[in-house]
Amino acid sequence: MMNHFAQRNLSSSSLDKHSTRNNTRIVFPPPLFGKELQVTGPGFGSPITPEELARSLREADDPLWELIRREAEIGARNEPHLASTLFAIVLNHRSLEDALSFHLASKLESGYFQATQWMELLREAMSDSECYRSAIRKDLMAVTTRDPATQHAIQALLFSKGFHALECYRLANWLWEKGRKPLALYLQSLVSKSFAVDIHPAAKIGSSVFIDHATGVVIGETATVGNHVSMLHNVTLGGTGKETGDRHPKIHDGVLLGAGATVLGNIVVGRGAYVSACSVVLKSVEPFMVVSGVPAKVIGVLTYQQGIFPSFEMDQRVSVCGMFMKPISSDSKQKENYVDYGSYI
DSSP: OOOGGGSSOOOGGGSOSEEEETTEEEEOOOOGGGSOOOOOSSTTOSOOOHHHHHHHTTTSSSHHHHHHHHHHHHHHHHOGGGHHHHIIIIITOSSHHHHHHHHHHHHHOOSSSOHHHHHHHHHHHHHHOHHHHHHHHHHHHHHHHHOTTOOSHHHHHHHOHHHHHHHHHHHHHHHHHTTOHHHHHHHHHHHHHHHSOEEOTTOEEOSSOEESSOTTOEEOTTOEEOTTOEEOTTOEEEOSSSOOSSOSOEEOTTOEEOTTOEEESSOEEOTTOEEOTTOEEOSOBOTTEEEETTTTEEEEEEOOOTTOOHHHHOOOOGGGHHHHEEEOOSOHHHHHTOOOGGGGO
16 A cells, blocks of 8 residues: 555665664564555654545554554654654554553652553543543644644654643543542642643543643633634633632633633633633633633634634634634624534534
8 A cells, every 4th residue: 555654765774673772772663564664754754644644544443543653663763862762652552542641651650659550540541431532532633733833643642741731631530520539639730730731620621622832721620621622821711719619611612712811700702712812701702703802802703614613723813804804893783693614513
């Protein structure tokens, strides 16, 4: 099968099966699909799109994991100093779940809680929850398709702390739902310390979620975040004071929350809306509205093509109105005539 990874006809001499580092001989695993791996570029190789992924790796049971393994093998050959790291995190494991469990456990390890304990918990949760396993893959693809700085799936797996924090939250939420609340809260505190991301274990977060940069993100106990949501650093989904009960925002599918956006109280940010950077939202936002300011006010209506959310486009500029937004006039009827293109997804 000819695929993205067989576009270059490199000589076998360029694909040495061994690498050395500190006089230690590293043996590469057998070629995937029984074929020799073709190095297609520097670093982790030539980037591959989701369409190419589905087309070229259709024989694989888990195409995304197959892609990550290929990228790891190419990276190990191109950068011998990273070879041992890539083997430890990726190539020594049989599944994406095992690799991610190992990677997260090494980041969460402390003098009081060993990495092997976290690995056992992560594997148990992933084995128990099909939603967890599915969300891992959708979250990874969200990073690779929405972050222009991330061109490889393995790059997101290894280096995206927003992805790491999100998957740790999913373990904490699983523990919370199982009634293991003290351990869930302990994990929350570790994630806050390790990644500077504070997500309460009881919060509800969908899949295909992208947290870019992630530093300073806070999501409260009764907050909900839908599918296909993107947010940047310093986003806060918080309460308004000391009230108890349902007190945090409800972020619907496809919403884009700009850097430093703050949404406070039990309010709704509707499907496909965009909250611009550093805005403070105190009232509910209708679907596909653009809000900006302190306090945030409606400044336009998004008019993307069918099936497109602002969270996919990741255009942070309010000037997006030139092509994708029409400004709100004094005519209140205009506000009611938005087209909910997200309903086609």
